[in-house]
Amino acid sequence: MSERTILIVDDEVEIRNLMSIYLKNEGYQVVDAPNAVTAMDILKKQKIDLIILDVMMPGMNGIDACLKIREEHNMPIIFLSAKTEDMDKIHGLASGAEDYVTKPFNPLELMARVKSQLRRYYMAPEKDNSSPFLEKGDLKVDKKRNEVFVRDREVRLTPKEFQILSLLLRHQGQVFSIQQIYEAVWKEPFYKSDNTIMVHMTKIRDKIEENPKRPIYIQTVWGVGYKA
The missing domain is CATH 3.40.50.2300 (Response regulator)
Structure with missing residues (x-):
């Protein structure tokens, strides 16, 4: 050791x-x-x-x-x-x-x-922690280049969208509440009436999911939050 x-x-x-x-x-x-x-x-x-x-x-x-x-x-x-x-x-x-x-x-x-x-x-x-990629199925995130690919097609995400997606992919299977995602990415207190995460999640799904209404990469856990 x-x-x-x-x-x-x-x-x-x-x-x-x-x-x-x-x-x-x-x-x-x-x-x-x-x-x-x-x-x-x-x-x-x-x-x-x-x-x-x-x-x-x-x-x-x-x-x-x-x-x-x-x-x-x-x-x-x-x-x-x-x-x-x-x-x-x-x-x-x-x-x-x-x-x-x-x-x-x-x-x-x-x-x-x-x-x-x-x-x-x-x-x-x-x-293997040396890998520069986060992957789930046909979705691949290049952490070093801040690039996202779905079935080898590059998808353009904003910096915040990229951070949200990376957070979920780093902890696949773990459910994150809206508050947890907001405070981890924006680094400031969350306000209950804020729908920022919901808006960003909709935009991310529109970009990476083949059918945003039936997502396979980011799933909603009703009453709890989101998970990859």
Whole structure:
């Protein structure tokens, strides 16, 4: 496991030191950062296989950092947070993280989750994280070029439409509420009367679905939200 490098991002030095001890004992290489800005610099210079990211940090918080990281990187991200409410966890996962651990945490449990995510993303061929594409049937999204193809025909999406589609395809089978999609893509609070997501979803379906009234790529889960 020594070839795997873990990035710890937390403003509390004691927590960074504690996690470093356990991770190094498991044979991982460890890099740490006290804030999101430093973490971004590290990602530009070094290959990172997994990130443990604190949610509540001064400056750029973990949610915003995760959204920013997801613009260019797809390694597993595990959130670490003192927030325990279900909606906080859902919001965190909707922003692109794979797992969510609440403080105070059991270091052994965290190690188990790190191993699970690394195994899932780097040992299973279907989860090859190096692929620049997101795919579902004849629908293919090129993450690096921001291009979308349906049956090898290029489809032009707006930036927001592309972000919504990519979010759903990254988490196929997971149902996202309208609020989760809005806050993950627009990065601002959702207002209940806002029909922005419904309008965007209609436009996306008109562009990618052969029959928008019977969609196969983006499905509506009535009373809950949408899923790919």
